[in-house]
Each structure stands twice: as structure tokens, then as C-alpha cells.
Amino acid sequence: MESASSLPPPALEDPAYRVFIDSLDYLSPKEVDRIREAYVFSARAHANQKRLSGEPYITHPLAVAGAVVEWRMDAEAIVAALLHDTLEDTGVSKRELSDKFGREVADLVDGLSKLDKIEFASYQEAQAENFRKMLMAMARDLRVVLIKLADRQHNLATMSAVRPDKRRRIAAETLEIYAPIALRLGLNKLYRELQDASFRLIHPHRADVLAKAVRAARGNRRELLAKITDGIKGKLKAAGLEADVFGREKSLYSIFRKMKEKQLSFSQVLDIYGFRVVVKNVPACYLAMGALHALYKPVPGKFKDYIAIPKANGYQSLHTTLIGPYGTPVEVQIRTVEMHHVAQEGIAAHWLYKDTEQSGADLQIKTHKWLQSLLEMQSGDSSEFFENVKIDLFPDEVYVFTPKGKIMAMPRGATVVDFAYAVHTDVGHHCTAARVNHELAPLRSELRNGDLVEIITAPHASPNPAWLTYVKTGRARSKIRHFLRTMQNEESAALGERLLNQELLALGVVPAMVPPQAWDQLLKSNGNKTRQDVFTDIGLGKRLPSVAARRLLARDDGAAPTHGASALAIRGTEGMAIQLAKCCQPIPGDPIVGSIRKGHGLLIHSHDCPFIQRSRSSEPQKWMDVDWEPEAGALFDVRIKVEVKNSRGVLAQVAAAIAEAGSNIEHVGMDASPEQLFTALAFTIQVANRVHLAQVMRGLRHIPEVSHISRDRGGGE
Ligand code: MN
DSSP: OOOGGGSOTHHHHOHHHHHHHHTTTTSOHHHHHHHHHHHHHHHHHTTTOBOTTSSBTTHHHHHHHHHHHHTTOOHHHHHHHHHTTHHHHSSOOHHHHHHHHOHHHHHHHHHHHHHHHOOOSOOOHHHHHHHHHHHHHHTTSHHHHHHHHHHHHHHHHTOTTSOHHHHHHHHHHIIIIIHHHHHHTTOHHHHHHHHHHHHHHHOHHHHHHHHHHHHHHHHHHHHHHHHHHHHHHHHHHHTTOOEEEEEEOOOHHHHHHHHHHHTOOHHHHHTOEEEEEEESSHHHHHHHHHHHHHHSEEOTTOOEETTTSOOTTOOOOEEEEEEOGGGOEEEEEEEEHHHHHHHHHHHHHHHOOOOSSHHHHHHHHHHHHHHHHHHHHTOSOOOHHHHTSOTTSSTTEEEEEOTTOOEEEEETTOBHHHHHHHHOHHHHHTEEEEEETTEEEOTTOBOOTTOBEEEEEOTTOOOOGGGGGTOOOHHHHHHHHHHHHHHHHHHHHHHHHHHHHHHHHHTTOOGGGSOHHHHHHHHHHHTOSSHHHHHHHHHTTSSOHHHHHHHHTTOTTSOOOOTTOOOEEEOSOSOSSEEEOTTTOOOTTSOEEEEEETTTEEEEEETTOTTTHHHHHHOGGGEEEEEEOOOTTOOEEEEEEEEEEOOTTHHHHHHHHHHHTTOEEEEEEEEOOTTSSEEEEEEEEEESSHHHHHHHHHHHHTSTTEEEEEEOOTTOO
16 A cells, blocks of 8 residues: 555665564464554654654664564554554544554554653652553553553663753653553563663663672672572472572662662672572472571561461562571572462453453453463563562552543452442442442442442432441541441430330329429439430440439439330331341341340340340349330341252242242352252241231242241241
């Protein structure tokens, strides 16, 4: 399509181009043709541009594409690398790219151009953080980031003609942003190269001196290194452990940084020998460590067990420092092959964006596969990965989208509830479920990168204490706690008022007739501010209602009997102040008693609950008569056991019978092996009362396969 004759002459004869084309042997001839076309197109578009060094501009995209090929990226990525500066620097439009090379390539190039447009006011952490977030959001396609890294690497390598101040700016930006990203992606070689190149640009003189010193030291230490390696290998072999042992080399920049940050001299930094030992399984890690501690003395306090307590990002290894020959410190990391692998993949997986579109899913699989092969190629050294760089970069956060496309950063492990509270307190208080990527998801669902989250609220919904077990953010936690505390106080006050009124009536006094002075007297003597406080105290069980009532009536004779008192009426749906005991799960119709728990209101048990009999006789003052006054429409959980003959479809029949009787199934448990003749099904169902439960059971008895039904009360049966 493009005529080669309109190209500047060097482009197609450039030996670098020949090498590049020859390296495409892993692609199909058709793909190679497209890449050729892209090269020609790019060379033409950049025909009038030169690099600052004076070279034709096309040498730059060609070098970037070359790096992309080294990573074995796909044809789209290579084409995009060749075209990556065309939107920015030439008259080419995205439309044109899309028509010629397809939508995918156009999107990649567009993404790269957007990255270029971001300017930095300063290199402060916050700024870098924002940039990383933007990057995350844009990096729906990981290839954009990788091409960008290759671009940056080539720019750093060809910076000699650039003004010193600009050079330093770009180098600083690389250290701050791009190098950590390379690290995060497991591109360790690139990571070190970016760091060292930036270091050389910022401190050319120091880099020279350091490089010379390292070369000299390396020669001197060769013998010692071999000695330690042999020592470690021999000891592990003698212990019967199969292990791979690697020495770890430090980069110039990491030496420089260690000297600066830890105030160490050059020889102090370089004289630390780093090793990695990779073994078969976890027990072998500890065995290997034991063996090495017997070989060389460990430095006290330097041992870290990241296997038992993994780092926040999931990193696992044993770290120890030994005192080697001539007192040389030897740092050793011990891990399994899997830990090595998982650590790397975990990071990679972090970058894979979920896409709802079909083509996106396809792309993701491709990206993932490619990334894996990349990681395999890199399997050598990913050491400094988690140690030297602050782990607050990516792994602790996930980025999710609101329905309007706003990006929210949430801590890793955050759930739908955390998200709801992050949006707004009211949304949190009233959330009932969510749609995650357009699919219904429960409140406890963990959020993943790229999720689109839409919260479903209901006006009468309210926070549940169970939420506290899975929320991750401090904000959600404190909002839920606050709500529950307030709620509990209100409920407790209502309960306390009823308890007090009941007591007053038993003493023959209509509550409304208690004179205000009597109240003032009581408040003063109790140290409560308001009547509400008195009620709350009673409701929470901090004060006995009988005592409060007698104080209020100034009857301190202690003789007034409370026998005439009618039982306290409860609905069972009051909330936290009145709760139904889990052990016996009373339902309306069951005879019940209430236990006053200090600080927790009233707990309702069924009269014959086996767990309360002892306490009722030994501490009668803690117990009070209560009675049902159920609300219409309220439902109560109850457990039943249904024994059935093992046969096909019997569970469905049982479930249908329960539904038929107007009850909901909350939970089903089953204990059976298929060989057994009978299966015991344990249901938690919802009923209005005892009569309703009886109906459900009657319905179940009609099923021929059902051999036995019973209500399950606290394992008492
Ligand atoms: Mn470029």
C-alpha cells in the first residue's frame, strides 16, 4: 500500500531493520507483513523528523519495537510500538490508524499518547501516586504500559544530546515512576537497567567511580563467593535437600542507595553476599535454614519468617543473615519454587484488567498468556522486588469504578460494604446488595481490580453487626460501629422503659402518674442526665428495673413483691436490645423466658432450653417472665432435621414442600455419604410461629421418602 520509493533511503536498508525483521520468526508471515507495513508507514510519517542526536527519527520506534519483540509480544503490540509516536508528532489521526491497522492498534497508540501528555509539576509522592492511579485506569491493556517502558528505556539510552536539566528531569521521573512499575511487573532486568541508566544521568561522576570500584571488588571477591556457594551447596546436599542455589548481584543504583540510606561505606555494602535457595516444599525451607544455621552462625535478630507471616502483598520466604568466612555477612532467602512463582504471578495478575466486552476477555487471555511466558523468561532474579521498594505501590490497593466511571482506590480485600461507605455514609447504611460487573453480588464480596460496582440500597435496610467481620476500611468500620451503638442505645432505652413501666404497674402505680420531682430525685442519685439515660441503663441490664422503680417511688422497704407483674411482652424483632437465643431458637408460641445480660439487653430462651436450667435455679434474679406479642408478618429462624431415604430428587421434593407451606429455606446442611441408605438434612427455615412450623412439618410427612422429622434445639435431642 505504501510506496517504498517515497521513503528516505536509509529506512529499508538500515541493518537494524534487517535484524528486527529476522527476529520476528515466532509470528506468521501475514503478521510480519503487517509489521512491515507499519514500519513503512511510521518511517514516512516521521520522514521530516530527526532525533536530537541527528539520527533519523524512525530509529527510535524501531528500537522500541525491538524491545517489544524481545519480550515476545504479539503483532498488535509490535505494530503499535512502531507507530507509538505518530499521533503525537505527525499529522496522523487515530481514525487513520484505525482504518489502516485496526481498532486494537489504534487504541494502543492512543493509550500511549495519553500517557505522554501527563505532565508533572513535582515529583512528590502524591503526584507519583496519582500518576500511578491514572496509569492503572488506563492500563486496561497491559501492553500500553510495556511499550511505554520500552520507549522510556530507549529514550534514556539516547539522551546524550538532550539538555542536562531535561535529562535529569526524565531520569528522576523514571526512578520515581517507571522503574517501580517495571519492578511490579516482574521485569527485573529492565528495572535494574532503568535505575542504573537514570542514576548515570543524574550522577554521572559518582556512577563512574562506583562502576570502577564494583569491577575491582568483583575480581577480589570471586574466590570468596565460590567458597560460600560451595559451602552452602555442600551443606544442603549433606542434609539430603535438593536445592538450587543462586548468588545475587547488586545493581549500581541499589549499592548507591544502600550507601546513602543506611550510611554505609562502599565496602560495607558490597561485602554483603546475597544468596537465594529454592527448595521443593515448605518443610524443606525450614530444614534448609537449620542446615545453614549449622554451617555459619546466624546474626541474631536478622531472621524473618515470611512463610508463617507473609507480607501484605503475599510474599513468602525465609530471610536470614549468616556470618560467613572471615566474618563476611551472607544474606540468604529460602523459598519454594511455588513461592517464587506465585510471588511473580501475583503481581502480574494484579495488572490484568477485567473487561466486560467479549473482545476484552479475549485480549486478557492473550495478555495473560504472554505475561506468563515473559515471567518464565525472567525466572532468574526477582529478588529485590519486595525488599527494597516500598510495598505501598500497588499490591495493597485495588481500583474499582463507580457506575459513572469514577475510579476509587480501595484497600486490597475491601468488600462491597467498604465501597458503599466510601461512596457515602447513607449508601453504606442502606446497602443490601450490589451489582459487580452487572451481576448481582452479595455484600461480603471482595472487590477486584477493574470491577464496576453499583450499590443496591433499600430505604429500610440498616447495618448489621455481621458486617464488622468482613469490612476492611476504617471508615466503614467506624460508621457501622457508630450506627449500631446509637441503634442499640435507642432500642435499649425502649426496652428499659417497658421494663420499668411493668415494674411500676406491679407496684400499683401508673407510670405517667410518677411526679416529676421523683424523677429529678432519681436522676440526681443515679448520676444520669435524662430519663432516657435511665431507660438505657435498665435496658442494657446495668440497673435492675425493680430497684429503679422502688427508688422512683421512694419505697426502700425492699418488701414490695413484684408477683402481680404481668410478663413483659416481646415481639422478637426489636433488634439488638432483645435477641432470640441461638441455642434453642424460640419462635412465637413457644413458652419463653428472658435473661438480663449486663450491657447487652435481654436474651430470650425457650422455656425448656437445656442450656439455661442451671442458671435459672442458681441466679433467679437474672431471669424474668416474658411473653410473645408477635408482629404480623414477622418471620423467625428455626432449625429442623429431616431424615430421608436416599433417592434422586428427594431434596427438591423436601424443598418444594417447605415452600408450599409458605416458609423460606435459609440454610441446608447435609451429612451423608452416598452409600448410606438415609440422609439427615438439616434445614434452617423461617416460620411465623409454632402453628406455622407444624404446618411445614405436616407437609413434609406426606413425602414418602421422609422417615423422620424433628425440631433441632441446641443439640439437646
Ligand atoms: Mn517514543
